[in-house]
Amino acid sequence: MTPEQVLKKYWGYDGFRPMQREIVDSALAGKDTLALLPTGGGKSVCFQVPALMSTGTALVVTPLIALMKDQVQNLRDRGVRALAIHAGMTRREVDTALNNAAYGDFKFLYLSPERLGTQLFQSYLPILKISYIVVDEAHCISQWGYDFRPDYLAIGELRAQVDAPVIALTATATPQVADDIMEKLCFKEKNLLKGSFQRPNLSYIVRRCDDKVGQLAGICKGVDGSGIVYVRSRKGCEETAAFLRSEGVSASFYHAGLGTSSRGERQEKWKKGEIRVMVSTNAFGMGIDKSDVRFVVHADLPDSPEAYFQEAGRAGRDGKPSYAVLLWNASDLRRLRQIAAASFPSLEYIADIYQKVHIFFQVPYETGEGRQLKFDLTAFAAQFRLSRSSAWYAIRYLERAGHWTLTEDLDIRTRVQIVADRKVLNDIELPDYRMGVILEALMRSYDGIFSWPHTVDEEYLAGKADCTVPALRQLLYGLALEHIIKYIPADHADVITLHHERIRPGNLDVQPARYKMLKEKFDERIAAMKEYVEEEDTCRQSFLLDYFGEKDAEPCGRCDICRTRRQNPAVTAASLKSWIDARRGRYALKELRDAFEHPGTASGEYLSLLREMIDSGVVPPPAE
Numbered sequence: 001m002t003p004e005q006v007l008k009k010y011w012g013y014d015g016f017r018p019m020q021r022e023i024v025d026s027a028l029a030g031k032d033t034l035a036l037l038p039t040g041g042g043k044s045v046c047f048q049v050p051a052l053m054s055t056g057t058a059l060v061v062t063p064l065i066a067l068m069k070d071q072v073q074n075l076r077d078r079g080v081r082a083l084a085i086h087a088g089m090t091r092r093e094v095d096t097a098l099n100n101a102a103y104g105d106f107k108f109l110y111l112s113p114e115r116l117g118t119q120l121f122q123s124y125l126p127i128l129k130i131s132y133i134v135v136d137e138a139h140c141i142s143q144w145g146y147d148f149r150p151d152y153l154a155i156g157e158l159r160a161q162v163d164a165p166v167i168a169l170t171a172t173a174t175p176q177v178a179d180d181i182m183e184k185l186c187f188k189e190k191n192l193l194k195g196s197f198q199r200p201n202l203s204y205i206v207r208r209c210d211d212k213v214g215q216l217a218g219i220c221k222g223v224d225g226s227g228i229v230y231v232r233s234r235k236g237c238e239e240t241a242a243f244l245r246s247e248g249v250s251a252s253f254y255h256a257g258l259g260t261s262s263r264g265e266r267q268e269k270w271k272k273g274e275i276r277v278m279v280s281t282n283a284f285g286m287g288i289d290k291s292d293v294r295f296v297v298h299a300d301l302p303d304s305p306e307a308y309f310q311e312a313g314r315a316g317r318d319g320k321p322s323y324a325v326l327l328w329n330a331s332d333l334r335r336l337r338q339i340a341a342a343s344f345p346s347l348e349y350i351a352d353i354y355q356k357v358h359i360f361f362q363v364p365y366e367t368g369e370g371r372q373l374k375f376d377l378t379a380f381a382a383q384f385r386l387s388r389s390s391a392w393y394a395i396r397y398l399e400r401a402g403h404w405t406l407t408e409d410l411d412i413r414t415r416v417q418i419v420a421d422r423k424v425l426n427d428i429e430l431p432d433y434r435m436g437v438i439l440e441a442l443m444r445s446y447d448g449i450f451s452w453p454h455t456v457d458e459e460y461l462a463g464k465a466d467c468t469v470p471a472l473r474q475l476l477y478g479l480a481l482e483h484i485i486k487y488i489p490a491d492h493a494d495v496i497t498l499h500h501e502r503i504r505p506g507n508l509d510v511q512p513a514r515y516k517m518l519k520e521k522f523d524e525r526i527a528a529m530k531e532y533v534e535e536e537d538t539c540r541q542s543f544l545l546d547y548f549g550e551k552d553a554e555p556c557g558r559c560d561i562c563r564t565r566r567q568n569p570a571v572t573a574a575s576l577k578s579w580i581d582a583r584r585g586r587y588a589l590k591e592l593r594d595a596f597e598h599p600g601t602a603s604g605e606y607l608s609l610l611r612e613m614i615d616s617g618v619v620p621p622p623a624e
Contacts, residue, residue: 019193063140068084087497095120113149125162136170139173166187220295251278252266326533339526400518401510414490428484431482458472539562542582573613579595
């Protein structure tokens, strides 16, 4: 089958989007390939088509559990055999999935990056027939990237064990980050395929305003169709959604503090159009396949162009006119400066937080490697009388330094430990015979069940006891009341996974050089966002494209700056020079006329001004 035939068979499309076919061909030729496509540019097809045309299983590494589950389900719906392994699964479930991948003719195995180094995965690696190593959100491997994750570095080590080409994909990589990705993934030769990040249908609008909620209500009422409103805090989500509802707008909120079922229900209602506007933190939108989003509004200023470009790009994926609106005022800039200061507490403070986390969980020195700790930031900060934000940023820095992995918003499985003495178990009179069946299954299935709590497979235990999962939970609760087991019910929380045994004070490597580099890059991104919102001459889209290395982009004609230029035809030396500088001095008179000759412009005004500037050497003459 040809790539077009595979595309038609599984997706029903007659042809590829721009750059998709080139990326597919590069992968089919066995070349290591880095694909840069904008949000909504169809990155998944770029690796799924070549994987379906090749022998073996594509190993897809992604940090986003929700996206992983969504893509696996989409593939299964199309008749493609796919599996996923992620945090929260039991060892039995992981073992079964890996066994199926090795012997069950599955085409895709999705894996979270922290799983790559586990003993269980490594034991299966020699018998897995891997066709491609696919790296989604590839910017996470770069120390220069805005979302660096040390677990991703294990992918480079994987290349020494697996002779398969790499397909790396991202929507947010500067030229520096792109080069670093290819180096870290050990590309045999550089091979960057980049689609244009221009979005002809998307209008970027920046508004400076004090009454943000009033502006927001006006946008929601004035633009038809569904939308996303991004705010920074969970409280802000709830308050903004309530305000919009009071204004007659169909709105709900979404953030990581909601339970899994609530988030899933709200997401589905929004996708179906039952909720028109979703007010969310940045927890919402990643991997959601909804092409008809007509507007994305940022009611708070993002702290990086990368985050803004990715989130704004969720509007108008169907190619129809859509809007990306950013609302800001002076308080946003003050808040960004405060974030910059709080994001990098002192190295001494960071080292102290490392010790306090271990104290909080009573982890002794020289122990703890591999432990997963359910982490409650509020309780942690209260116990040690710490600032929540400073403690949080210190914990995130320690993750970037490789000391642990912080997994947010994780579904934690039920854990059980038998605390009664093994010798007296047979003599205990149980109120329900099924409790005995459960105890027998626990002892047979989980080594060390008497020594520490084990994550258990509730469906397996319910099957053994011939009952439903809710009934099983009642039986486990009953066993806990009888002081026979320690029962830790399923939960939803942040989890810290320790990467090594606890280090004594004074010996922790907090990596000062990396700290300095990360702080400098963070400050640069904040400065770029400040420049973006304060810009008055350069086209919004051209500004963003230039940031990502796409130089000489034509003005979009749709953003607030381009519209103002049309409505206010007066030509100034500054605007003319800015326009020419954006093209590095390479321009034609026709381009100049299209940009500056509008109804109401004094005849030849821009030409006379251009002659003066050429004569004085301020700008070069136009090309013929």
